[in-house]
Amino acid sequence: MVNITGGDLDIYGGDSGGGSTGSNNPFFGLGTAKVGLDPGLTASFETQYTLVALNEAGLNRVNLTFSDFNDPHYVSFYNTSMNVSWQAETLDKLNLSDFFYPVQSFSGYQMQTFVMSPNTSINLDQGDFDTTLGEIGLLVARAQFYADATENQRMLYWQYGGSDRYIMADFMMLSGQVKNGQVWKGWQTSNDVSSEIGYTGAATGGFIFSNPTEYQVKLMVLTAS
Amino acid sequence: MATRPIICPPIPANGWIFFKSNFGLEEDYANTTFFNLKDLNFGVVSYSRLRITLKRTKSIKLSQTDIATEGFVRWIAVKVQYPAPKNPILYAAQTPIIPGVPTPTNGTPQIQKYIYWTYRGNTYNLGDMMVLTGNPLGSTDSEVTGWNLSQDNFLYSDGGIIFQNPHTDFDVKLEVLVAK
Numbered sequence: 001m002v003n004i005t006g007g008d009l010d011i012y013g014g015d016s017g018g019g020s021t022g023s024n025n026p027f028f029g030l031g032t033a034k035v036g037l038d039p040g041l042t043a044s045f046e047t048q049y050t051l052v053a054l055n056e057a058g059l060n061r062v063n064l065t066f067s068d069f070n071d072p073h074y075v076s077f078y079n080t081s082m083n084v085s086w087q088a089e090t091l092d093k094l095n096l097s098d099f100f101y102p103v104q105s106f107s108g109y110q111m112q113t114f115v116m117s118p119n120t121s122i123n124l125d126q127g128d129f130d131t132t133l134g135e136i137g138l139l140v141a142r143a144q145f146y147a148d149a150t151e152n153q154r155m156l157y158w159q160y161g162g163s164d165r166y167i168m169a170d171f172m173m174l175s176g177q178v179k180n181g182q183v184w185k186g187w188q189t190s191n192d193v194s195s196e197i198g199y200t201g202a203a204t205g206g207f208i209f210s211n212p213t214e215y216q217v218k219l220m221v222l223t224a225s
Numbered sequence: 226m227a228t229r230p231i232i233c234p235p236i237p238a239n240g241w242i243f244f245k246s247n248f249g250l251e252e253d254y255a256n257t258t259f260f261n262l263k264d265l266n267f268g269v270v271s272y273s274r275l276r277i278t279l280k281r282t283k284s285i286k287l288s289q290t291d292i293a294t295e296g297f298v299r300w301i302a303v304k305v306q307y308p309a310p311k312n313p314i315l316y317a318a319q320t321p322i323i324p325g326v327p328t329p330t331n332g333t334p335q336i337q338k339y340i341y342w343t344y345r346g347n348t349y350n351l352g353d354m355m356v357l358t359g360n361p362l363g364s365t366d367s368e369v370t371g372w373n374l375s376q377d378n379f380l381y382s383d384g385g386i387i388f389q390n391p392h393t394d395f396d397v398k399l400e401v402l403v404a405k
Contacts, residue, residue: 073269074268076266077243077262078245080243084269094274094302094400096354097243099241099354102240103238103239103252137352151268166344166357167371168357169267169359172357173354173355175352175354176351177336177337177338177350177352179336185350186352222259222260
């Protein structure tokens with residue numbers, strides 16, 4: 001048996017003497033005359049060993065390097081905050097305890113739930129916001145996707161007032177201000193469908209949500225004035 | 226001997242609030258949950274946390290090119306803080322001016338709690354809070370999707386969100402969380 005020695009690392013290759021009885025492993029077997037590694041032009045190399053753990057506690061460092069460090073970060077809601085978390089740590093947070101959107105004397109709200117088929121769109125119902133002439137000051141939307149949907153399939157489009165379409169994933173929140181009896185600084189929910197006789201096109205105003213994926217999506221939308 | 230009048234805090238107003246992992250309506254001391262956000266874990270790779278003072282009549286452009294994928298991010302959360310009452314206990318209470326006690330103010334009137342945000346030339350209103358989400362690469366479309374926060378002078382142009390404080394009499398503070 002031939003020992004090929006490169007620096008501190010020994011590679012055991014087979015030799016002709018063990019050719020008939022060894023395994024097929026070219027590196028450690030005894031049955032082949034081939035060397036384990038072709039030394040090539042630079043046959044010598046150095047291998048440095050680092051002692052990474054002297055005791056059990058030191059193994060945490062190894063685990064941190066090769067496993068825990070790659071754990072994903074999340075944005076999530078808990079403790080009345082929007083938190084960026086990693087493992088058990090909260091890296092940063094946006095405190096939500098002081099958020100307050102008041103219910104005023106003229107206020108109303110509406111909660112709508114849709115199950116959107118693949119490749120379809122829905123017009124958000126404009127509801128009964130007569131006191132603010134169709135305006136709302138708060139919109140909260142939550143989408144629940146098919147469990148097998150990949151990350152890139154967890155998306156919807158939303159369009160407001162006939163302008164550009166924008167994207168939404170699991171959650172969305174919009175806000176503004178409303179005023180009793182006036183159009184003020186909110187979001188207009190009126191669908192603004194053409195009154196032309198025979199018009200069969202889509203609404204151009206308000207909110208339109210589209211599901212471009214191949215799965216059903218459950219969408220819940222809260223609107224409040 | 227005269228004593229200071231006892232001022233009872235007013236009955237809390239009804240409204241929409243976040244409470245723990247829930248979002249709901251607080252009405253007459255009862256909470257009704259409309260959204261349970263406990264299971265909402267939005268995986269991100271990098272994030273940025275900003276605190277901005279937006280002076281009266283000024284604008285600021287939010288650009289986070291460095292943490293974005295081709296300029297696009299997945300999560301934008303903006304909370305706006307308006308000038309608060311000097312004494313929250315006295316908020317909305319009809320109280321006389323008491324010597325030695327700061328003069329109560331009601332802070333910012335509710336109808337004045339708005340600013341503007343502009344994205345790709347379209348301007349919208351923003352009250353107290355906004356959360357925008359998306360995926361930077363949609364598999365259903367060939368175009369790159371998401372919220373573009375790249376700077377104009379970079380390769381991926383047409384990005385960024387401009388926040389404008391239209392008020393002439395008070396500044397606002399923005400708390401921003403951007404994640405990819």
